Amino acid sequence: MTTTASVLPPQALLHKVETVLGSAVCSASLTWEEATIVVDAAHYLDACQRLRDHPDLCFDQLIDLCGVDYSTYGGATLDAEGAEGAEEEGSPEESGLDSGACHGARYCVVLHLLSVARNHRLRVKVFAPDDTFPRIPTVCAVWSCANWFEREAYDLYGIVFDGHDDLRRILTDYGFVGHPLRKDFPLEGHVEMRYDEQQGRVVYEPVSIAPREVVPRVIRRDDRGGFLS
Numbered sequence: 001m002t003t004t005a006s007v008l009p010p011q012a013l014l015h016k017v018e019t020v021l022g023s024a025v026c027s028a029s030l031t032w033e034e035a036t037i038v039v040d041a042a043h044y045l046d047a048c049q050r051l052r053d054h055p056d057l058c059f060d061q062l063i064d065l066c067g068v069d070y071s072t073y074g075g076a077t078l079d080a081e082g083a084e085g086a087e088e089e090g091s092p093e094e095s096g097l098d099s100g101a102c103h104g105a106r107y108c109v110v111l112h113l114l115s116v117a118r119n120h121r122l123r124v125k126v127f128a129p130d131d132t133f134p135r136i137p138t139v140c141a142v143w144s145c146a147n148w149f150e151r152e153a154y155d156l157y158g159i160v161f162d163g164h165d166d167l168r169r170i171l172t173d174y175g176f177v178g179h180p181l182r183k184d185f186p187l188e189g190h191v192e193m194r195y196d197e198q199q200g201r202v203v204y205e206p207v208s209i210a211p212r213e214v215v216p217r218v219i220r221r222d223d224r225g226g227f228l229s
Contacts, residue, residue: 007119010035017122020054021047036123044126045137051113051122052142059113059122062139065149067157068108071183107134107159128159138164156181175204 008016014028014035024043029036039047051059105127113122128134138161139146150161151170158179161167169176178185191204 010120013120013122016056017051020050020057034123035121036125038125038127041126041129041136045139045142048111048124048139048142051124056118058115058117061114061116062111062143062145062149063114063121064110064112065139065146065153066110067153067159067181068110069106069157069181069183070108071106105129106131107157109136109153109159111139133160134158135160135162137162140164155179158182 010030010033014030014037017035017037018025018028021037021039021043024039024047026038026040028038051057107128109126109128111124111126113124115121126136128136134157136159138150140150140161140163147164147166148170150164151167153159154161154164154167155169155171156179172180177190180189188207188209190207192207193202193204195201196203
C-alpha cells in the first residue's frame with residue numbers, strides 16, 4: 001500500500017519555507033494563492049540547495065528562470081490620448097505585488113519551483129546588488145536545467161551568473177550589442193541587417209527607422225453592451 005504526502009496550503013508552505021531558510025528570506029508574500037519569497041543574494045545558492053534537499057520541501061524541479069528589469073515598474077503610464085499619469089488596471093498597488101524599488105535594486109532573477117513529490121509550487125526572487133554590473137550565482141549545480149535559462153537571462157538582460165561554465169548568448173546573434181529586454185534598450189534597436197548581393201553575405205547597418213511615441217489602441221464598451229474602438 002502506497003501513501004501520498006499531504007499537500008501544504010500556500011500559507012503553511014510559506015511558513016515552512018521561512019522556518020527552513022531563516023534569515024535568508026528577505027520577504028514573503030501570498031498573492032492569488034501563489035507563494036513568493038525574496039531571498040538575499042548572499043544566501044541565494046545555499047537557499048536553493050535547501051529548498052531542493054529539505055525533506056518537507058523537496059523542490060526537485062526548476063520549471064522556469066527569467067530576468068526582470070524593474071527600472072520603470074510602477075511608474076507613470078499613458079492614457080488613450082498619450083498623457084502620462086493614467087492609472088493602470090492591475091497596478092502594483094492594486095495587485096499587492098511588490099515592486100523592485102522597495103528592494104533598492106533594478107535587476108531581479110525569478111525562479112519557479114515545483115515539488116513533484118509534495119505537489120506544491122514556489123516563486124523565488126533574488127535581486128542583484130549591483131545595478132551597473134548585475135551578478136548572481138548560478139544554480140546549475142542545483143538544477144542542471146538552469147543552464148539555458150540562465151543563458152537566456154544573460155542574453156536578454158545582461159545578468160551575469162557567476163560559476164556558469166558556458167555563459168554565451170542563446171537567442172541573439174553572436175555580434176549583437178546590448179541586451180534587448182532592458183528597459184533602456186531602444187525599441188527599434190541599434191542596427192538592422194540585410195543581404196548584400198555584392199558582398200554575398202548579410203551585413204549590419206544603422207537602423208533606418210526613427211523612434212516615435214506609440215499609444216496602444218483602446219477598446220471600450222458602449223452603453224448598448226457592444227464595443228467601440
